[in-house]
Amino acid sequence: MPILELKNVSKSFGSGPSRVDVLSDINLSVEDGEFVAIVGFSGSGKTTLINMVNGLEFPDKGEVLLHGKPITGPGPDRGVIFQNYSLLPWLTVYKNVKLAVDEVFPKMSKKEKDQHIRKYVEMVNLSHAIDKMPKELSGGMRQRVSVARALAMNPEVLLMDEPLSALDALTRGTLQEEIVKIWSQDQKTAILITNDVDEGILMADRIIPLKPGPKATLGPEFKIDFERPRDVTEINKDPQYKRLRNDILEYLIEVGSTRRQVSDQKYILPDLKPTMPGRVRFGKKKKSNKVKYF
Numbered sequence: 001m002p003i004l005e006l007k008n009v010s011k012s013f014g015s016g017p018s019r020v021d022v023l024s025d026i027n028l029s030v031e032d033g034e035f036v037a038i039v040g041f042s043g044s045g046k047t048t049l050i051n052m053v054n055g056l057e058f059p060d061k062g063e064v065l066l067h068g069k070p071i072t073g074p075g076p077d078r079g080v081i082f083q084n085y086s087l088l089p090w091l092t093v094y095k096n097v098k099l100a101v102d103e104v105f106p107k108m109s110k111k112e113k114d115q116h117i118r119k120y121v122e123m124v125n126l127s128h129a130i131d132k133m134p135k136e137l138s139g140g141m142r143q144r145v146s147v148a149r150a151l152a153m154n155p156e157v158l159l160m161d162e163p164l165s166a167l168d169a170l171t172r173g174t175l176q177e178e179i180v181k182i183w184s185q186d187q188k189t190a191i192l193i194t195n196d197v198d199e200g201i202l203m204a205d206r207i208i209p210l211k212p213g214p215k216a217t218l219g220p221e222f223k224i225d226f227e228r229p230r231d232v233t234e235i236n237k238d239p240q241y242k243r244l245r246n247d248i249l250e251y252l253i254e255v256g257s258t259r260r261q262v263s264d265q266k267y268i269l270p271d272l273k274p275t276m277p278g279r280v281r282f283g284k285k286k287k288s289n290k291v292k293y294f
């Protein structure tokens with residue numbers, strides 16, 4: 001059974017003339033341990049989609065199921081990393097992580113808890129800053145704390161809503177690497193919301209475009225089967241990577257322009273920036289380096 005399923009999900013906001021039909025007929029099935037990226041235009045409904053998985057929003061139609069049961073609210077089985085860090089400014093790095101750990105593991109001994117917190121802070125390379133306040137940290141460091149906090153809760157599913165989009169390319173590359181490393185070590189299931197096709201290709205097993213709304217729905221999936229750990233330099237040189245990237249972008253641009261003809265809503269295209277400099281390697285190893293198309 002898939003760990004997560006969205007079945008015929010539709011979601012609107014408001015009523016009467018101000019009603020916005022954001023998502024329509026969304027179907028998604030995610031297997032345990034998979035890394036899925038949902039890529040789409042700004043304003044197409046990506047956050048609404050992830051909020052339903054997180055239990056912050058509920059579908060008007062259809063159902064969102066975790067282990068076959070409807071999601072009724074947020075829970076420790078799902079860890080979320082947002083774009084805007086969401087750290088408590090009056091707590092140190094250690095205490096920001098501890099707050100989450102206290103909530104999820106109330107029975108853990110003081111010593112175990114301390115080791116647990118330090119392990120995750122170490123995992124994101126922030127041991128040297130463990131007693132610093134958020135205001136003393138750079139954007140990338142703050143986002144690392146968010147990653148450590150989400151992972152220290154040991155969720156089954158890691159939900160990431162454009163977690164790296166505010167960061168510079170180098171920090172972004174390093175954090176992409178760290179997230180994939182931890183995902184592969186801890187065998188988590190991960191859902192990444194991004195507007196960056198390259199990020200999806202480097203990190204995920206599958207990319208699913210969200211067609212822009214109104215009534216946005218999921219498009220055909222693109223299987224990403226590059227060998228892991230993924231070497232950015234090697235991938236950048238691979239003609240299959242270029243083909244795959246072009247196919248996804250072309251698809252997004254095509255559905256974007258079709259939708260614009262039937263809607264006056266404005267969309268911002270996903271990132272079309274050049275690929276990052278080759279420095280990092282991504283995730284666990286896979287047998288084949290063939291790219292599959294569906």
Ligand SMILES: Nc1ncnc2c1ncn2[C@@H]1O[C@H](COP(=O)(O)OP(=O)(O)OP(=O)(O)O)[C@@H](O)[C@H]1O
Pocket residue numbers: 013014020022040041042043044045046047048049195
């Ligand atoms: N609580 C709400 N009430 C009314 N409208 C909403 C609400 N939440 C989202 N919307 C609308 O739903 C649409 C999709 O928003 P959403 O934030 O899900 O898009 P997104 O793809 O995540 O955008 P971005 O990439 O810019 O973050 C937008 O038109 C937004 O104004």
